[in-house]
Amino acid sequence: MRKNWLYLILATIIVIVPYQADAQKNNKEKYRNSANDPNKGRSYQSKLNLADQLFLQGSYFNAIDYYQQLKQADERNPYISYQLAECYRATRDYVPAAHYYTEVKNMAKRVYPYSAYYAALMLKQQCEYQMAIASFTEFLTDNKKNASKIAPNPIEAIERNPDRTVDPKTMKEFKKRAKREIEGCEKAISSVKDPQPVTLVNAGPNINSSYTELSPYPLGDSALLFGTINRNDVIETSTRKGSRANTQYKEKFMYSHKQAGYVDSFQWPMPFYDGQFNDKEFHTANGCWGPGGNKFYFSKCRESEAAADSNKMQCDIYYSIFEETGWGAPRFLEGLGDQGHNTMPYVAKVGKKEVLFFASDRKLQSRGGYDLWYSIIDPRDARMGRPQNCGKVINTTGDELSPYYDSRTTKLYFASSGQVSFGGFDVYSAEGGPSRYKNLKNLGYPINTCADELYYILDPMGKPDGYVVSNRIGSFALKNPTCCNDIWRVQFEPRLVVMGKVVSKKTGELMRETAVKMVDQKGDLRTYNSEDGKFLFNMSRTHSYVITGDKEGYTSTRASVSTMEIKRSDPDDTVVVTIFLDSVRNSFSVSNIFYDYDKATLRPESVASLDSVVQFLTDNPSISVEIYSYTDAKGKAEYNLALSQRRAQSVLDYLEKSGIARERMAARGFGSKNAVAANSVNGKDNPEGRQVNRRTEFRIITDLPTRRVLYNSALPGTMDQQERNLDVEPESSDDAPVKGSKKAQADDDDE
Numbered sequence: 001m002r003k004n005w006l007y008l009i010l011a012t013i014i015v016i017v018p019y020q021a022d023a024q025k026n027n028k029e030k031y032r033n034s035a036n037d038p039n040k041g042r043s044y045q046s047k048l049n050l051a052d053q054l055f056l057q058g059s060y061f062n063a064i065d066y067y068q069q070l071k072q073a074d075e076r077n078p079y080i081s082y083q084l085a086e087c088y089r090a091t092r093d094y095v096p097a098a099h100y101y102t103e104v105k106n107m108a109k110r111v112y113p114y115s116a117y118y119a120a121l122m123l124k125q126q127c128e129y130q131m132a133i134a135s136f137t138e139f140l141t142d143n144k145k146n147a148s149k150i151a152p153n154p155i156e157a158i159e160r161n162p163d164r165t166v167d168p169k170t171m172k173e174f175k176k177r178a179k180r181e182i183e184g185c186e187k188a189i190s191s192v193k194d195p196q197p198v199t200l201v202n203a204g205p206n207i208n209s210s211y212t213e214l215s216p217y218p219l220g221d222s223a224l225l226f227g228t229i230n231r232n233d234v235i236e237t238s239t240r241k242g243s244r245a246n247t248q249y250k251e252k253f254m255y256s257h258k259q260a261g262y263v264d265s266f267q268w269p270m271p272f273y274d275g276q277f278n279d280k281e282f283h284t285a286n287g288c289w290g291p292g293g294n295k296f297y298f299s300k301c302r303e304s305e306a307a308a309d310s311n312k313m314q315c316d317i318y319y320s321i322f323e324e325t326g327w328g329a330p331r332f333l334e335g336l337g338d339q340g341h342n343t344m345p346y347v348a349k350v351g352k353k354e355v356l357f358f359a360s361d362r363k364l365q366s367r368g369g370y371d372l373w374y375s376i377i378d379p380r381d382a383r384m385g386r387p388q389n390c391g392k393v394i395n396t397t398g399d400e401l402s403p404y405y406d407s408r409t410t411k412l413y414f415a416s417s418g419q420v421s422f423g424g425f426d427v428y429s430a431e432g433g434p435s436r437y438k439n440l441k442n443l444g445y446p447i448n449t450c451a452d453e454l455y456y457i458l459d460p461m462g463k464p465d466g467y468v469v470s471n472r473i474g475s476f477a478l479k480n481p482t483c484c485n486d487i488w489r490v491q492f493e494p495r496l497v498v499m500g501k502v503v504s505k506k507t508g509e510l511m512r513e514t515a516v517k518m519v520d521q522k523g524d525l526r527t528y529n530s531e532d533g534k535f536l537f538n539m540s541r542t543h544s545y546v547i548t549g550d551k552e553g554y555t556s557t558r559a560s561v562s563t564m565e566i567k568r569s570d571p572d573d574t575v576v577v578t579i580f581l582d583s584v585r586n587s588f589s590v591s592n593i594f595y596d597y598d599k600a601t602l603r604p605e606s607v608a609s610l611d612s613v614v615q616f617l618t619d620n621p622s623i624s625v626e627i628y629s630y631t632d633a634k635g636k637a638e639y640n641l642a643l644s645q646r647r648a649q650s651v652l653d654y655l656e657k658s659g660i661a662r663e664r665m666a667a668r669g670f671g672s673k674n675a676v677a678a679n680s681v682n683g684k685d686n687p688e689g690r691q692v693n694r695r696t697e698f699r700i701i702t703d704l705p706t707r708r709v710l711y712n713s714a715l716p717g718t719m720d721q722q723e724r725n726l727d728v729e730p731e732s733s734d735d736a737p738v739k740g741s742k743k744a745q746a747d748d749d750d751e
Contacts, residue, residue: 098122188422197493210478227285275327335384348405357403368397423450593696600646632690645669
């Protein structure tokens, strides 16, 4: 079911009051209370008919109330669940929509073959990208072969299902869409990990209401023109044609000045009286001035007169000319033909030509849905040239809306639901115009999210910040968190980049096939798989980053970069760093870890030493560690063995708490074996020697099958010094230091 574009953009929450005798006896408050609902006593079939009627009228919120009552009486009816899912999808309430589509999929997948697809789509629009990929994949797996027509189900409720028969051509198109949606999920995951240098801020309650706001148009740098219903309460209308109640929820132009001295904060909105563009019989929005400033273009939309079709709109473009006495009366824009609905005008200079861009669902030469079109304005008499399609780079089989052309950069910005997107509608840019375009680009996260983004526009002067319309979480809403669009301020940050190379510490040559990792102070990790040894990351302000290289068999140095002091007004900046990899000879040392007598808790002075182990293991994720713990000789051997195991475990627990994966560590206790100092001297207790023996040592191990010991904390020297002194390949044993060293030989002699 394709939503009418205006309904999708407006998402107007309307309580439609059925015009009947018993309804007239109830006041508005009773309609909000299901206990006083005059339709409560209806039969199941009568209530089902009413719910379906409300659904067809586009009164989805009302329909949900009745379908929920029906579901309580018939929980296992897949038709009711499917209709609930459709209603929640139409109102952009993604969580319950995904729930009910999944419920239908589990109950009646063959009868509702597209339920898995829509469940995945609703998961995608919640930013549950991995779950969405799984559901899209399930849909593709279930429909490997093009389905033939499905036999009618005898259950009466099921026979209402529009998906009861499956057209192979339609199924093929949905499978194509599913693959595109999977690609969109994967790109969204990647973009969220590497966001654009942009901050988005809700324009605030003086601009946004609980209903939808749309078509922001900056008036210089001091004010904003936009379309709004400007209501925060539930709107009740009637199904009767010409009802006075129906005029109160029309979109209209308003404007708001910026608060002096506050960044992107707006004053109380004011009615926009210029030219008397607002009309109580029409939705009016999408305003823009022509390049000369003496023409104002805008959209006027009106509900269709067709019965039971209140969700359809008839939209046209109007314009007004500024004359000596002021703005003239709005005129219907002729020359575009009478095909379909023409809306969302934007007029700009493209080279030396004045061009009107607009969205239209006309069929001739269309690629499907709403396409973007353009018409060149004749400079002699201001007549419109024959509309031309903006071409296949821009338009898809989905909907393309809200064109904005930046003459400074010769880029067309627009919203599309048919390109590879992060959610529903995403904003894209393309270079060129008006007929040919190249370098199509998704504007990336956080401008685009898993929600719908439309109406992207930049400030007309200065360093261009901008605006975008979105129903993302954080918008003001009346019914559900994502029902309605708000205007968001787009604040461009300085582009901060860290770029560099990974080189061999020995030769200085680039290290190919290296995973470069950048982690910030919150622990958020980004990975750059460098094939040639070079890398690049985008950074954000107010962050501290650590960058390391990860390559099997090598240890890495680290580079630290801070953007804590960067201001939003600062220029773009690039930091260049070099990461050195050494073939397991990177210097590393650690003091032994000590304990008090008969205790497994770490002494305070040991924590600093352990932190150096944490840093080394964090920077080198392919390296593992073995933790050997010892006691002094006082006490029974069995007790000392258990105590040493607890001591080793306390070190492992500290490292794990500090972020080192448990599977990279092994804790071993050896009791009083391998003393490094005398526990007694001349038959007398030696406290200093016993303190030294209460220790923990480390073996830094590669993850190669040989588990080669790279470093033994029991031996003197750093890692590279130890490697130079070893005459034979070191090996790890349960209770002996590394063979080939003087310490190892001495212990062998003692045994």
